[in-house]
Each structure stands twice: as C-alpha cells, then as structure tokens.
Amino acid sequence: MAARVLLAFLATAGFFYVNIMPALVDGLKVGLGFTNKQAGLVGSCNVYGAAGGAFLIAFLVRRINWRTAAHLFLFSLITMDVASMFLRQPPTLMGARFLHGFFGGMLVGMSYSIFARTVAPDRTFGVLLLVQVFAGGLGVMSLPLLVQRFGTSVLFATLILLSAITLVMLQFLPDYPVKPRSSSEPRSGTGRLLLKPLLLALFAVFFFQAANMGLFAFIIGLGKSHGLNVAFVSETLGIANWLATLGALLVVVVSTRFGLFKPILGAMMLTIAGTYVFNFSSAKWIWIAANVGTGITWNFVISHLLGMCARFDETGQTAVWGGFASKMGLASGPMFFSFIVGSGNYPLLIASAMALLALATVASANPAWVLDNTASARPPEAQPA
Numbered sequence: 318m319a320a321r322v323l324l325a326f327l328a329t330a331g332f333f334y335v336n337i338m339p340a341l342v343d344g345l346k347v348g349l350g351f352t353n354k355q356a357g358l359v360g361s362c363n364v365y366g367a368a369g370g371a372f373l374i375a376f377l378v379r380r381i382n383w384r385t386a387a388h389l390f391l392f393s394l395i396t397m398d399v400a401s402m403f404l405r406q407p408p409t410l411m412g413a414r415f416l417h418g419f420f421g422g423m424l425v426g427m428s429y430s431i432f433a434r435t436v437a438p439d440r441t442f443g444v445l446l447l448v449q450v451f452a453g454g455l456g457v458m459s460l461p462l463l464v465q466r467f468g469t470s471v472l473f474a475t476l477i478l479l480s481a482i483t484l485v486m487l488q489f490l491p492d493y494p495v496k497p498r499s500s501s502e503p504r505s506g507t508g509r510l511l512l513k514p515l516l517l518a519l520f521a522v523f524f525f526q527a528a529n530m531g532l533f534a535f536i537i538g539l540g541k542s543h544g545l546n547v548a549f550v551s552e553t554l555g556i557a558n559w560l561a562t563l564g565a566l567l568v569v570v571v572s573t574r575f576g577l578f579k580p581i582l583g584a585m586m587l588t589i590a591g592t593y594v595f596n597f598s599s600a601k602w603i604w605i606a607a608n609v610g611t612g613i614t615w616n617f618v619i620s621h622l623l624g625m626c627a628r629f630d631e632t633g634q635t636a637v638w639g640g641f642a643s644k645m646g647l648a649s650g651p652m653f654f655s656f657i658v659g660s661g662n663y664p665l666l667i668a669s670a671m672a673l674l675a676l677a678t679v680a681s682a683n684p685a686w687v688l689d690n691t692a693s694a695r696p697p698e699a700q701p702a
Contacts (some may be wrong), residue, residue: 318444321488324431325448330391330483331424333476334363334417335647336453338530339554340460341472342651343537345410347461348469349540353535355407357655360534362411364419364648367425374426378697383427387487390411394480398473408500422644429640434493448614452479458555461537461547487658514684515629519642521681527584527648528673530665531654532592536608539663543598561612569618577685581621585678588614592670619643621683622639628688 324443334341338360345356397417404410432445457474463471530570532539540550591611626639658666 321444322434322448324428324435326479326483327387327446327490328425328428328432328445328485329449329452330394330480330693331421331428332367332419333449333452333456333479334360335367335471335530336449336558336694337456337460338534338651339537339550340457340464342534343461344464344472346470346538348404348464348472351407351593353538353658353660354655357534357651357658359407359411359414361648361650361652361655361666363414363418363421364530365646366415366420367422368418368648370419370422370424370639372422374423374430378427378430381427383431383493384487386427387424388484390420390427391480391484391487393420394424395477397459398477398480401473402470403551431493436630443670446562446565450558454555454558456555457558458551462550463479465547508526511629511684511687514687515626515638517680518626518629518684519638521677521684522619522626522639522642523646523681524677524680525618525622525647525672526643527650527653528592528670529588529611529679531650531651531657532595532670533661534651535654535658536668538658538661539595539666540598540604542661545598545601545604549601550604553608557605557608557612560609561616564613564616564618565620567613567617568624576689577621577625578682578689579625581618581625581681582678584614584618584621585674585681587617588601589671589674589678592667592674595621595667597662609643625684625688629684 329336336410341363342353342356342360345351345359346353347619351359394417397413397420401410401413401417404413458474460472536554537547537550588611588653590605594603594607594610598607623639623643654666654669657669
C-alpha cells in the first residue's frame, strides 16, 4: 500500500494542474489580469501538451529506464514551473505551459505503465483517484485565497512543491522491471473490432470531458457572477471535489451488473440536469447541490466511458485511445469555452456545456447498447467475472 501511495504521487505530479484548473484559471485572471479567453487558453495549452506527451511515451515505455526518465521529467516540470513564475504575457506563458504539460504527460503515461506491473493495478488506480481528489480539493479550497494575498506565483510554487516531494518519494520505490511478453499474451482482439461503435465511444469521451472541464475551468468566475464570495466558492468546490469520489466508488459497487447502456444514459441525463441548475447559483444551497451532484456523476460516467472503450479489445490498445480522447477533451473544453464565456456570458457557457453533454449522450448510446448485447450473447463461461 505504501508503494501504491508513492506511485499515485508520481502520476499526480504530472497532471495535478488539471485537478486545480479552476484555481489556475481564476488565479491568472486575478493575479495577472488575464481575460477569460487568455486564462482558458493557458489551461488548454497545458493539457494539449500532456496529450502529446502521453502519445509519445506510449512508444517508449518498454525501451527506457523508467526511474531515470522519472527524474528527468520531474526536474523538467520544476524548471517549467519556475519559468512560469516570471512570465507575464499570455503567449509566452502558453508556450511554457505546453512544454510543462508535455513532460507531465510523459510522466503520467510512464506511471500508468508501472501501475500495470504491480500485483493489483486496479487498487493502484483507486489510490491514485483518492490522492488526486484529496489534493485537488485542498488546492481549489486554498489557492484562490492565497493568490489574492501572494499573487499568481503561489500557483506554480504549489506545483513545484509537489514535484519536489515526489522526487523524494521516488527514491523509495522498487524497480518494477518491464515484464517480458508471454507467449500466450494476445496480440490483438479475439473478435473483429467494431470500428463504428468504438469511434462513437471515443467521441463520447471527448465531448463529455470537454463539457465538464470547460465548465469546471470557469466555475469560480461563475460563482462570483452570482454574488458568491471567493471564500465560500473555494470551500464548497473543495468539499464537492471530495464528495465526488462517491461516483467512482459507486462504479466499483455497481460495476456492469446493470450493463452499460442504462447506467451511462441515466447518469448523463442527471449531469445535464445538474449543469442546467448552475443557472440558479445565487442560492447557496443550489450552488452546493449542483457542484456535488455533477461531481459525482462526472466520476461515475467517465469511469464507465473509459471502461467501455477498454472493452472493445483484449490488448488494452483501445483503452489507450480512450485515455487520449479524454486528455484531448480536457484540453479542448477550456479553450473552446474561453471563446464562449467572453467577458462573463455564463448563461451561454452553461448552455454550451449542456449541448456538448447531449452530444456525448447520443454518441455513447450505440456503443453501450452494442457491448451490452455482445455480452449477453456470449455463453456464460465466456463472460468476464
């Protein structure tokens, strides 16, 4: 368990800025006077860089010494965060954050490959979720207030601190050598790959992540536009982030005993309804309910969507594609929504998020239905436990 916690920090260090995206976007607006568009583009560049790094590392993980590479990536992250503390113009900061994301994406991808070498990878991913949610909740609760007092540099100092702690933790991890290929290891799916449903599943992941992260990136500004103070907004976001783990825990309990179609479609509809409720955030209890509700459904749905992508073959290749689609959605949401929100058009922001969620719902219906029917058509001994 101790090793799992250390591995979770290793992966979190490369992607933590996503967990504190609202604090990052709002901090750039408050501390440096960036517009919604400029701050959103900085966040998007960070995640686009991560998508590129994750894509590249997929071809390298079996050929490099992961410990040496991890040191290199962490030092690179620290270097880019230090540089970001002194950059004040949007274009230069976008470039620095893209490079930061690129190194972070390689670190996360490499960390996931190490997860697969542990005795129980699913438990390691579970620990990762808990670490990210706890740290992310703490970040969105405290960082907006710290930015008001110390400036934008505190955002990057936090990332530097996490990378430095992870460097220390790295020294206590075992080697986790690359496992040799087994002669019985499948090289391709046992059945014909269903291309159309797979593509629809990938689009569903992309649209769903873009909608949620696009709204999440500007959620602090949305709360302030309804007259809520920063302290209340930050505190409730942190608590909602922690409570959102109920969505992931529910996936563990429910699994696929009800299939994929009904849980995904039902949770999608709840997400759309919860997103609409943000229009009435001037009432504090509605703001809290909307954040908690959409947080739970976000974790619930994305776990099912990524699991759905992984079920299209037995090699894990489609799972990698699902992860790439997820990162592209996380990157594209803040960029697209930065043009939508403008100087404060939050009703249009909410409507746009609902539209993307509707597209994700439609796209997910066919692959979920196909996989449910495929599973029910198998003989009992062929169905996964």
